[in-house]
């Protein structure tokens with residue numbers, strides 16, 4: 001599936017719930033199900049700043065595609081990262097850099113989140129894009 | 143007579159608003175309190191009928207504004223039982239008041255001197271002293287907090303010595319709710335002639351503040367934590383000390399005579415009030431304190447103690463909850479953690495259910511870290527909160543915990 005198709009699927013999943021408590025319950029389940037990050041990557045180097053909770057994000061290249069793993073000490077935050085990872089993992093740097101993040105608006109996430117969480121989300125996206133750019137530069141140099 | 147909480151709630155327009163489709167339950171009074179209609183009306187009345195610069199023009203409006211403004215000072219001085227009206231300096235709030243004293247204190251501190259604070263200070267009563275000590279190569283010494291959230295008094299006594307040039311500590315902890323033994327510690331400090339500054343940010347709306355009884359040299363508070371407007375507050379200082387301290391901001395009404403060679407500063411309280419003051423908000427602060435005065439601060443405290451007791455015993459029945467701060471003397475502030483759950487997650491879900499709480503380190507990072515925590519959830523009550531709100535909060539909290547565990 002393309003990033004766009006995956007994002008659309010996530011938006012549809014979210015719209016199954018009318019109540020925000022249910023949407024949060026869903027995010028919490030996603031958070032709990034997120035595979036744990038290898039503990040060697042839970043270092044300050046992998047920490048994303050700008051979140052009230054701590055978020056670690058790691059990226060690896062596998063056959064031209066980027067695979068993200070992440071963790072957070074807060075489970076709702078983990079659910080949000082999990083969504084991003086599900087959509088953006090296993091794509092090329094180019095695809096990630098061209099991705100349209102407006103699906104977050106369709107979910108209603110950004111406007112619903114507290115400003116600190118919204119900042120945190122923006123920082124996560126920025127970090128994902130930074131990884132993509134770094135891998136792109138690296139592959140261009142090869 | 144029962145505390146008329148339902149009637150009082152009608153005075154606060156914001157309490158009838160909704161959050162995420164749920165009635166607002168406002169339990170973040172430690173951060174700021176909501177404003178009664180009377181205070182909001184006072185601001186409007188000022189701008190509609192009295193607005194003018196104070197102490198200046200000879201015209202009708204200026205006189206009116208000046209009389210109101212100085213009337214507010216007079217009332218506030220009485221409210222905190224200051225000996226003299228000019229001992230009340232208007233500032234932007236607690237932080238500004240503390241910074242004023244810390245900056246003016248430069249000339250009273252020498253290399254090697256000590257400034258004594260406690261481990262439960264808000265950053266506002268820590269960083270100004272830390273900077274002062276850094277500039278003067280003085281030592282910032284810290285009285286530790288015991289596990290139950292009380293000050294280690296035997297150690298505090300031992301830390302007092304002629305080397306200490308000022309003792310600054312909070313009346314009530316914004317994280318733990320602890321009411322510190324101000325009178326006792328001030329008396330101990332005075333044995334060495336050490337002046338004492340009290341951070342009253344969390345006290346002014348909850349307990350009686352009588353500066354002569356406390357006998358502290360300085361007392362700082364903010365209007366916005368006592369149902370008044372944001373952006374204004376008070377520094378009380380004994381006139382003996384305020385006369386000694388040099389001003390640290392210059393210009394405007396704080397000047398008596400000025401030539402290009404020299405300036406003679408105005409007398410108290412104007413010496414410390416450079417520039418045009420925040421007249422409307424000072425009047426709003428007066429109205430807020432009159433509101434508290436009419437209700438009676440002792441009645442408010444008694445009512446809030448009831449909320450505190452009910453909330454504490456209900457919380458303790460929930461498995462996995464740990465209350466941080468179990469001092470015997472507490473105000474209506476409860477910090478807690480739930481085992482295995484990040485405070486931020488709980489805060490988010492409670493917000494969904496219309497409940498405003500604070501999560502994080504509450505601007506007291508050294509304290510929270512010394513307790514081995516990365517944050518807490520804090521509920522802090524005000525005079526308009528009810529027992530049924532507490533019950534709704536407890537039910538919502540249980541629901542959130544079930545979702546998160």
Ligand SMILES: Cc1ncc(COP(=O)(O)O)c(C=O)c1O
Nearest residue numbers: 235236237264266316341343364
């Ligand atoms: C104990 C304490 N001191 C100082 C402050 C700072 O007050 P303000 O921000 O009104 O200056 C606060 C407010 O959070 C506080 O709780």
